[in-house]
Amino acid sequence: MHNFTYHSPTKVIFGQGTVPKIVPELQKAGISRVLLLTGGKSVFASGLYDTIVTLFREAGISFETVSGVQPNPRLSKVREAVEAAGKSRAQAVVPVGGGSVFDSSKAIAAAVGSGHDVWDIITRKHAITGALPIFGILTLSGTSSEINDTAVINNTDTNDKMPVAHPLLYPAVSIVDPSLQYTVPLQQVRYGGFDTIVHVLESYLAGNDTAGVITEHSEAYVRAVMRCLNALPEKLNDYATRSELTFCATYAFSGWCGLGRASRGDFATHRIGHALSALYDMPHAVTLSVIIPNWMEYVLGKGLNRDVFARFAVTVLGVPETAADPAAAGIDALRAFIHSLDMPSRLRDVDITAKDIPALAENAARTLPFGSVIPMDLATITAVLERSL
Amino acid sequence: MHNFTYHSPTKVIFGQGTVPKIVPELQKAGISRVLLLTGGKSVFASGLYDTIVTLFREAGISFETVSGVQPNPRLSKVREAVEAAGKSRAQAVVPVGGGSVFDSSKAIAAAVGSGHDVWDIITRKHAITGALPIFGILTLSGTSSEINDTAVINNTDTNDKMPVAHPLLYPAVSIVDPSLQYTVPLQQVRYGGFDTIVHVLESYLAGNDTAGVITEHSEAYVRAVMRCLNALPEKLNDYATRSELTFCATYAFSGWCGLGRASRGDFATHRIGHALSALYDMPHAVTLSVIIPNWMEYVLGKGLNRDVFARFAVTVLGVPETAADPAAAGIDALRAFIHSLDMPSRLRDVDITAKDIPALAENAARTLPFGSVIPMDLATITAVLERSL
Numbered sequence: 001m002h003n004f005t006y007h008s009p010t011k012v013i014f015g016q017g018t019v020p021k022i023v024p025e026l027q028k029a030g031i032s033r034v035l036l037l038t039g040g041k042s043v044f045a046s047g048l049y050d051t052i053v054t055l056f057r058e059a060g061i062s063f064e065t066v067s068g069v070q071p072n073p074r075l076s077k078v079r080e081a082v083e084a085a086g087k088s089r090a091q092a093v094v095p096v097g098g099g100s101v102f103d104s105s106k107a108i109a110a111a112v113g114s115g116h117d118v119w120d121i122i123t124r125k126h127a128i129t130g131a132l133p134i135f136g137i138l139t140l141s142g143t144s145s146e147i148n149d150t151a152v153i154n155n156t157d158t159n160d161k162m163p164v165a166h167p168l169l170y171p172a173v174s175i176v177d178p179s180l181q182y183t184v185p186l187q188q189v190r191y192g193g194f195d196t197i198v199h200v201l202e203s204y205l206a207g208n209d210t211a212g213v214i215t216e217h218s219e220a221y222v223r224a225v226m227r228c229l230n231a232l233p234e235k236l237n238d239y240a241t242r243s244e245l246t247f248c249a250t251y252a253f254s255g256w257c258g259l260g261r262a263s264r265g266d267f268a269t270h271r272i273g274h275a276l277s278a279l280y281d282m283p284h285a286v287t288l289s290v291i292i293p294n295w296m297e298y299v300l301g302k303g304l305n306r307d308v309f310a311r312f313a314v315t316v317l318g319v320p321e322t323a324a325d326p327a328a329a330g331i332d333a334l335r336a337f338i339h340s341l342d343m344p345s346r347l348r349d350v351d352i353t354a355k356d357i358p359a360l361a362e363n364a365a366r367t368l369p370f371g372s373v374i375p376m377d378l379a380t381i382t383a384v385l386e387r388s389l
Numbered sequence: 390m391h392n393f394t395y396h397s398p399t400k401v402i403f404g405q406g407t408v409p410k411i412v413p414e415l416q417k418a419g420i421s422r423v424l425l426l427t428g429g430k431s432v433f434a435s436g437l438y439d440t441i442v443t444l445f446r447e448a449g450i451s452f453e454t455v456s457g458v459q460p461n462p463r464l465s466k467v468r469e470a471v472e473a474a475g476k477s478r479a480q481a482v483v484p485v486g487g488g489s490v491f492d493s494s495k496a497i498a499a500a501v502g503s504g505h506d507v508w509d510i511i512t513r514k515h516a517i518t519g520a521l522p523i524f525g526i527l528t529l530s531g532t533s534s535e536i537n538d539t540a541v542i543n544n545t546d547t548n549d550k551m552p553v554a555h556p557l558l559y560p561a562v563s564i565v566d567p568s569l570q571y572t573v574p575l576q577q578v579r580y581g582g583f584d585t586i587v588h589v590l591e592s593y594l595a596g597n598d599t600a601g602v603i604t605e606h607s608e609a610y611v612r613a614v615m616r617c618l619n620a621l622p623e624k625l626n627d628y629a630t631r632s633e634l635t636f637c638a639t640y641a642f643s644g645w646c647g648l649g650r651a652s653r654g655d656f657a658t659h660r661i662g663h664a665l666s667a668l669y670d671m672p673h674a675v676t677l678s679v680i681i682p683n684w685m686e687y688v689l690g691k692g693l694n695r696d697v698f699a700r701f702a703v704t705v706l707g708v709p710e711t712a713a714d715p716a717a718a719g720i721d722a723l724r725a726f727i728h729s730l731d732m733p734s735r736l737r738d739v740d741i742t743a744k745d746i747p748a749l750a751e752n753a754a755r756t757l758p759f760g761s762v763i764p765m766d767l768a769t770i771t772a773v774l775e776r777s778l
Contacts, residue, residue: 003404015392216609
């Protein structure tokens with residue numbers, strides 16, 4: 001195994017009916033005043049907000065609510081919440097939502113704990129020297145923000161989208177109740193599952209490692225998510241299926257799948273996908289499904305990573321070991337799986353053509369360097385996009 | 390998945406040559422005075438102690454050394470170390486050793502941090518209200534004390550062996566360098582690997598769960614350890630083999646293999662094994678190898694857990710799915726694997742006979758309740774021991 005550092009300090013309380021457990025966790029930490037942070041309407045419509053407010057009132061935990069956090073969370077909302085946290089002397093931030101609400105809570109926690117303007121902290125003008133603890137309730141899986149130390153905040157004034165990460169920003173406690181996600185529509189559940197699969201593949205396929213326990217754990221994650229997605233739509237509200245999907249979404253992207261491997265992650269698929277998100281209104285998972293099989297063909301065409309691609313085909317996708325070219329057959333099988341989810345596997349399926357490629361490649365190249373199998377540049381990004389047509 | 394709480398906050402720095410990384414970790418935490426805790430001679434003979442002392446002197450970290458911690462760590466040594474930590478105003482404990490040194494460091498950390506006598510804390514006369522942070526260096530895998538919050542301390546005055554556990558006692562940082570364990574003899578390495586396998590099986594076989602990602606992760610751990618043990622003795626000093634074994638020893642017993650399962654663990658094999666340790670001078674792993682295949686036969690004879698036993702046989706032990714009775718064939722295969730490690734699989738192999746059983750059963754029964762597949766009592770413990778003859 002290659003050397004690594006692994007740190008995943010968040011306490012995860014997982015399962016149906018676990019929301020009330022946030023109260024004893026706050027109490028054990030001596031916290032009686034919190035900032036409650038939410039997204040848009042769904043947390044109010046579902047009754048979850050009322051549940052939490054009742055729990056807090058009964059326990060004597062005072063709270064100030066800031067709602068309306070949007071996807072791609074905005075700096076202006078974060079600033080509003082920082083002010084509210086200061087005025088109410090909040091001792092902790094309680095995000096109730098998905099990745100954008102958790103991400104925002106981290107920026108708020110750092111700004112309040114460090115006593116500096118939040119954008120000065122995100123742009124590293126001031127260091128993070130303290131942070132309020134975060135006790136969150138997850139309502140939508142996807143980014144693993146519930147167990148990582150990272151946030152991405154969008155400054156709409158300057159058009160900058162900036163990441164911030166610090167060990168003080170791991171949530172102290174994350175409540176993950178899969179049944180809170182029953183209201184998510186079928187296609188969104190599929191998108192979430194496919195995103196989880198690509199999170200695993202970004203490290204699993206990043207080097208040509210074909211042995212060891214982390215290789216097998218990665219394969220187990222992908223097989224599990226595929227089993228669950230294949231069981232839909234029949235099992236859409238089946239707890240066993242949804243809890244397995246939710247578990248994998250949280251933990252498959254904890255860093256575990258990169259431990260001891262030659263590369264912690266390739267991320268060319270994600271970075272090129274981000275360019276598609278930036279220029280077209282496409283769901284994140286679709287930006288991945290139209291790139292990854294074609295990125296794989298591109299890599300295989302260069303004669304790279306054939307062993308791990310073949311292993312993936314056989315152990316995960318059911319390609320017979322005796323196939324003439326298991327690595328190539330695996331890419332076809334992945335494409336067939338993508339189509340079974342009513343998702344596209346080529347740019348032409350989403351009406352993107354050759355003339356659109358230069359702008360996409362240029363946009364993706366702005367986030368260079370990336371790519372560990374093939375370190376990317378403008379020419380290789382263009383080549384992957386051309387193969388994806 | 391069944392509901393669970395998972396918390397594993399220790400930062401693990403894993404790999405060859407990682408010992409010097411303890412210095413920046415202490416510095417980042419603002420620590421300049423530590424209690425250095427070691428076992429017997431090996432840490433001095435190997436030069437590791439001198440390496441650490443040189444690192445600390447160069448970094449201006451002052452230290453007080455307490456050495457001589459023994460297996461089954463003694464209260465008297467812990468008290469000596471608590472006094473030394475107090476006198477030198479240590480801000481952290483640095484255990485350098487195996488499970489007994491890590492366990493002792495937790496008792497010391499709790500006593501100093503809570504300001505009470507260590508035995509009063511272990512016997513819960515006083516609560517743990519604080520603890521010095523622990524920054525450890527592992528030199529012998531086995532107990533996973535490097536990533537858990539538990540210690541077992543032996544009071545030789547009262548003949549009591551007591552566990553203590555508290556979330557404040559997770560090590561902050563554990564340095565795990567597999568190459569520090571190259572000096573461990575072949576048979577000890579086998580014992581360590583077999584102990585890891587049984588740690589997984591205690592939860593994997595505890596219910597009849599045969600699906601899901603945790604099932605597959607557990608199987609991957611056992612297959613990985615078996616592959617490594619089968620590669621010995623040729624690969625005894627092969628880093629790939631030893632790092633995989635060390636990784637599995639640390640993480641397979643982190644609680645992960647029990648997540649979401651019907652039972653977090655059975656532990657009848659461990660508890661009955663402890664009685665063998667108490668009454669005979671046997672290595673821990675041998676107490677497990679002479680019980681577990683026979684416990685499996687006993688469980689299978691009751692018609693329980695046939696599905697998971699059959700799955701274990703096929704996915705881990707290479708028994709063909711078409712075998713007449715895969716579950717039974719799996720037990721035979723496990724026994725053959727045990728023998729391939731030069732280990733016994735029955736009590737008669739270690740000269741324990743029917744007349745010894747009553748005393749063994751009574752000793753094991755002192756730690757009731759245990760057993761989730763079959764909740765144990767004196768009669769069932771006796772029956773498992775009789776089947777183990």
